[in-house]
Amino acid sequence: MPPMQTMETILKRLRDLPILNSEAFRLIEYCSSPKPAFEVLEGMVKNNPNLAGQIVRLANSAFYKRSKPTETLMDALVLLGLTTLKQVFVQSFYASVGKMLNTQSRVLEHGRECALLAEFIGRGAGLDAAECGRHRLGGLLHDIGKQFLAFFFPQPYEQVTRMMKLERTPSFQAEKKIFGVTHQEVGATLCARWNFPSFLVDIIKAHHAEGPGGPPPGALPVFCANGFLHQRDGEAFQPWEAPLRAWFAARRVTLPWKNLVDEFRAFLRTHTGSPLA
Ligand SMILES: [Fe+2]
Ligand SMILES: [Fe+2]
Incomplete structure (x- = not known):
């Protein structure tokens, strides 16, 4: 398309x-x-x-x-x-989007976990409460474009899901093939049009940033939290540990975790009660 x-x-x-x-x-x-x-x-x-x-x-x-x-x-x-x-x-609006589009609970759960973890990463890096709150909201909404694509184009989106499973293609690459656009582009376009805060539009746009530059600093906590979640769930994921370490180094903050994967897993287990965590 x-x-x-x-x-x-x-x-x-x-x-x-x-x-x-x-x-x-x-x-x-x-x-x-x-x-x-x-x-x-x-x-x-x-x-x-x-x-x-x-x-x-x-x-x-x-x-x-x-x-x-x-x-x-x-x-x-x-x-x-x-x-x-x-x-x-915006958070209240997002809750009504989930209800109205009948979004699958695992998609909503992914947003909630991403929100918790992005905020946790922000806190670990010494960001203040207002900044952490922005990353939390970004984590919650980062995949909002997927909800609209899946709702308006259920069958083509099934193809995307199949491609992700069978070929281990990341969602945004499969979407590009099927729809010509990615869920980041759809989400960012809608949220900009709706006058959502610009930090949110930036996070949504860059949460799968590819290439050697990696994600911009403002989108890094969500990028890494999302990468971790896909890795934990056995899906195709973008390398996130090196960008996370580089971000902490650039901020001159010592990484407060020794084993990132285990500690992120443990954090989510205590905060969400998800059996997957
Ligand atoms: Fe995404
Ligand atoms: Fe995601």
Whole structure:
């Protein structure tokens, strides 16, 4: 399939899905408007008890906690600020994408594990909580393009899955053959179009970066976490240990793990309870 045709079909068929009418998507759009006001955001969020509760809890978490607890939604919104709120809304949007596209649970689980591990790598490298949060969100969403390809083109995507299994072809190479585009390109195009934070678009675009340069530093934790997961699950994977060591060396941080594979495995086992970990 020619690449333009794949992308155009996705965009056209997206119009028939109520995803872009979801509350979370409207909130992302509003945060990206020229002059968003907290009063308006409060009005939009307060009728959604889940989201409102999540925001107040986050404002009272160890990272933001002030001497007095934040009790009102308005105080919580102001304390977190637009940048963080947008990330909360993106995460909520992603949850509705999974439900609406009926994404297989193992794909969602892969995102969750990648999120945990990318954050763990960031913390090991001494990144601050806000940076670690960005890698966590990047890990969660990195394969969002796969969800849309598999949903809109179920049969061709079966071919991709077969090629991955039988020929041990990495997913993005099989997709390139079948669709003319990769899930990184699809995901990054959609997320840029939807005004998602640019760090997220960059991570999605570069999480399978090939070539001697490897991934850009901003995408490295997700690249490595993803590589580890594919290796652990016996699939084709991109070498990730050398780029990880080089990244730590460039940051002048001593690697806090002796045996990367065993320690990453143990970390995920204690944090996700996945039998595969
Ligand atoms: Fe991927
Ligand atoms: Fe992945």
